[in-house]
Amino acid sequence: MTDEQNIKIKVDSICKVFGEDPESVMDLVHQGISKSDLLEQTGHVIGIRDVSLDIAGGQTFVIMGLSGSGKSTLIRHFNRLIEPTAGHILVDGVDVVGMNQRELKEFRRSKVSMVFQRFALLPHKTVLDNVSYGLFISGMNRKKAYDHAMEQISLVGLDGFENHYPTQLSGGMQQRVGLARALATDAEVLLMDEAFSALDPLIRNDMQSQLKELQARLHKTIVFITHDLDEALRIGDKIAILKDGELRQVGTGTQIMLHPADDYVERFVRDVNRSRVLTIGSIAEPVDGALEGLPADTPRIREDTMLDEGFRALATGSGTAIVVDEAARPVGVVTPKTLLEALAG
Amino acid sequence: MAENFPELIDTRALRIGIDDGFNWVVANYGEALEIAFLPVLRMLTETERFLQWLPWYVVLLALCALTFVTTRSWKAAVGVAAMLFLIGLTGMWDAAMATIALMLISTLLAVILGIPIGIAMSRSDTLQAISLPVLDIMQTMPIFVYLIPFVMLFGPGKIPALLATIVFAIPPVIRLTNLGIRQVDAEVIEAVTAFGATPRQRLFTAQIPLALPTIMAGVNQTTMMALSMVVIASMIGAGGLGYQVLQGIQRLEVSRGLLAGLGIVFLAIIFDRIAQAYGRRSQQHLNLGD
Numbered sequence: 001m002t003d004e005q006n007i008k009i010k011v012d013s014i015c016k017v018f019g020e021d022p023e024s025v026m027d028l029v030h031q032g033i034s035k036s037d038l039l040e041q042t043g044h045v046i047g048i049r050d051v052s053l054d055i056a057g058g059q060t061f062v063i064m065g066l067s068g069s070g071k072s073t074l075i076r077h078f079n080r081l082i083e084p085t086a087g088h089i090l091v092d093g094v095d096v097v098g099m100n101q102r103e104l105k106e107f108r109r110s111k112v113s114m115v116f117q118r119f120a121l122l123p124h125k126t127v128l129d130n131v132s133y134g135l136f137i138s139g140m141n142r143k144k145a146y147d148h149a150m151e152q153i154s155l156v157g158l159d160g161f162e163n164h165y166p167t168q169l170s171g172g173m174q175q176r177v178g179l180a181r182a183l184a185t186d187a188e189v190l191l192m193d194e195a196f197s198a199l200d201p202l203i204r205n206d207m208q209s210q211l212k213e214l215q216a217r218l219h220k221t222i223v224f225i226t227h228d229l230d231e232a233l234r235i236g237d238k239i240a241i242l243k244d245g246e247l248r249q250v251g252t253g254t255q256i257m258l259h260p261a262d263d264y265v266e267r268f269v270r271d272v273n274r275s276r277v278l279t280i281g282s283i284a285e286p287v288d289g290a291l292e293g294l295p296a297d298t299p300r301i302r303e304d305t306m307l308d309e310g311f312r313a314l315a316t317g318s319g320t321a322i323v324v325d326e327a328a329r330p331v332g333v334v335t336p337k338t339l340l341e342a343l344a345g
Numbered sequence: 346m347a348e349n350f351p352e353l354i355d356t357r358a359l360r361i362g363i364d365d366g367f368n369w370v371v372a373n374y375g376e377a378l379e380i381a382f383l384p385v386l387r388m389l390t391e392t393e394r395f396l397q398w399l400p401w402y403v404v405l406l407a408l409c410a411l412t413f414v415t416t417r418s419w420k421a422a423v424g425v426a427a428m429l430f431l432i433g434l435t436g437m438w439d440a441a442m443a444t445i446a447l448m449l450i451s452t453l454l455a456v457i458l459g460i461p462i463g464i465a466m467s468r469s470d471t472l473q474a475i476s477l478p479v480l481d482i483m484q485t486m487p488i489f490v491y492l493i494p495f496v497m498l499f500g501p502g503k504i505p506a507l508l509a510t511i512v513f514a515i516p517p518v519i520r521l522t523n524l525g526i527r528q529v530d531a532e533v534i535e536a537v538t539a540f541g542a543t544p545r546q547r548l549f550t551a552q553i554p555l556a557l558p559t560i561m562a563g564v565n566q567t568t569m570m571a572l573s574m575v576v577i578a579s580m581i582g583a584g585g586l587g588y589q590v591l592q593g594i595q596r597l598e599v600s601r602g603l604l605a606g607l608g609i610v611f612l613a614i615i616f617d618r619i620a621q622a623y624g625r626r627s628q629q630h631l632n633l634g635d
């Protein structure tokens with residue numbers, strides 16, 4: 001199925017202006033006034049300017065940008081914790097902005113759930129009560145809610161901690177409670193606002209791996225916010241880059257790495273260890289008759305191998321390696337020169 | 346002679362206006378109000394009678410147990426027992442029970458009224474902007490000023506004493522309920538909203554539990570203010586330890602005034618201990634993220 005047919009969330013020209021009377025400055029915003037000029041002239045702050053996105057079902061969609069670029073503001077539109085000044089959000093074709101209070105409540109209880117940067121657990125409730133919170137407030141009986149919550153607690157690897165209080169857990173464990181709480185309602189859409197940013201690097205790595213494993217099993221639609229490109233490349237199927245509330249580029253990690261749309265994106269990309277995020281396939285030179293001339297023992301590398309794992313294959317043999325797809329069909333070749341060029345950016 | 350302040354408006358007319366207006370209310374509604382407050386009066390007298398009917402050691406043990414349960418300290422419990430014993434020893438037991446009854450009932454009513462007002466204030470910035478100066482005025486107004494209108498409405502007795510005590514003691518619980526709810530971590534409130542909590546569920550599952558330590562601090566202050574009001578309230582017929590102090594002054598019996606005063610101090614210490622310890626306990630699991 002192509003992305004076009006499988007759009008789960010459609011963000012349609014969302015604008016958000018903070019201030020006394022946002023409507024009154026919308027004309028200026030549409031005319032493209034800069035964020036600082038608008039603030040100086042009218043005292044209004046642009047949070048999001050005319051952002052449109054299509055997010056496919058089952059995808060992990062990462063939104064990234066520096067502090068103040070409007071990431072949190074944008075993601076809070078998806079479950080309408082923030083009302084847009086203009087524009088629409090469609091989830092499964094239903095406009096979230098047009099929902100009344102009752103519909104919105106049902107939508108939040110069943111369709112979409114959220115994980116927060118600083119965990120946002122209820123400190124007076126146990127892990128079990130926190131995880132079953134979403135089920136409990138939507139009126140599920142306690143026994144059933146607990147049974148279901150226990151499954152999620154297992155899923156995130158917190159067996160045995162169900163009767164602990166959040167303060168008795170480490171940061172990583174607390175965020176796993178946050179994740180379990182979000183999974184418990186069986187929502188199809190998972191919103192994660194810098195969910196791992198408050199954790200230290202090792203724990204953060206674990207959490208990223210765990211999220212990828214869970215996602216491989218659960219196939220949720222995940223909208224993940226981060227300011228860290230490494231994290232974005234690691235878990236994102238697609239990445240959108242925001243600056244000052246505007247969308248700068250949307251694409252796969254490789255597209256963004258290889259063809260940054262502008263200087264801003266370029267600067268993000270520069271500091272990334274390219275050998276860990278680019279695949280051999282993305283830099284392979286297409287084969288044309290040249291394949292015949294190669295010796296029979298030329299090493300072969302799968303196209304989805306990361307560059308850093310390809311070094312060894314290239315180091316052995318004559319210096320050229322054949323890139324193959326899943327079915328072992330040759331799709332191209334790499335040489336140390338192509339590899340070095342790719343690393344140099 | 347210094348120059349007098351010029352009489353720009355006729356204050357006499359203004360004062361007469363206010364007084365006449367108030368008299369009119371007294372004349373027309375005084376009786377209706379008195380009837381309306383009869384159940385409250387009954388509640389107060391029954392509580393007082395019940396506490397005085399209970400054998401002294403039952404009250405003493407109950408308060409000791411309460412102290413121990415909240416503070417988990419034997420020393421505090423023994424201290425409470427000693428203070429209550431001294432109150433009994435100096436012949437102030439019944440007066441102390443009357444004071445406790447007035448304090449309990451007025452605190453109870455202040456809390457029942459104050460928490461919803463505080464919650465309403467936390468939800469509306471306009472209401473907060475209006476209420477805060479009113480609370481400021483209520484807290485700076487000399488205590489005696491409260492007595493005048495209530496005595497005029499009801500005549501001297503327990504009802505005006507109770508009402509004046511409530512009005513005097515209610516500001517902290519309103520103020521701190523409002524503050525406590527406003528200080529709850531915004532991300533936690535976002536989280537419960539994101540999971541589809543209704544405003545009512547938000548209030549009862551997140552805002553009130555997380556604001557509880559602050560609200561309890563308010564209840565604590567309200568209790569203390571109610572206790573400090575009992576001496577003044579006794580002047581308009583509330584009875585209790587305050588009345589003993591008053592009699593001590595009137596008859597120039599220093600000993601009586603001193604013993605009753607000591608009793609008031611003891612009660613203040615006891616209830617302060619209990620309320621503070623309770624506030625701390627409810628805070629135990631609430632230091633997330635610090």
Ligand SMILES: Nc1ncnc2c1ncn2[C@@H]1O[C@H](COP(=O)(O)OP(=O)(O)OP(=O)(O)O)[C@@H](O)[C@H]1O
Nearest residue numbers: 018045046047066067068069070071072073074227
């Ligand atoms: N309630 C608000 N009132 C006024 N301005 C706001 C409000 N919320 C956000 N903003 C402004 O909108 C812009 C985007 O803020 P936002 O919190 O979405 O950024 P962010 O990308 O999430 O940053 P961070 O990485 O620091 O979390 C900022 O300039 C911020 O000052």
Ligand SMILES: [Mg+2]
Nearest residue numbers: 071072073194
């Ligand atoms: Mg943010």
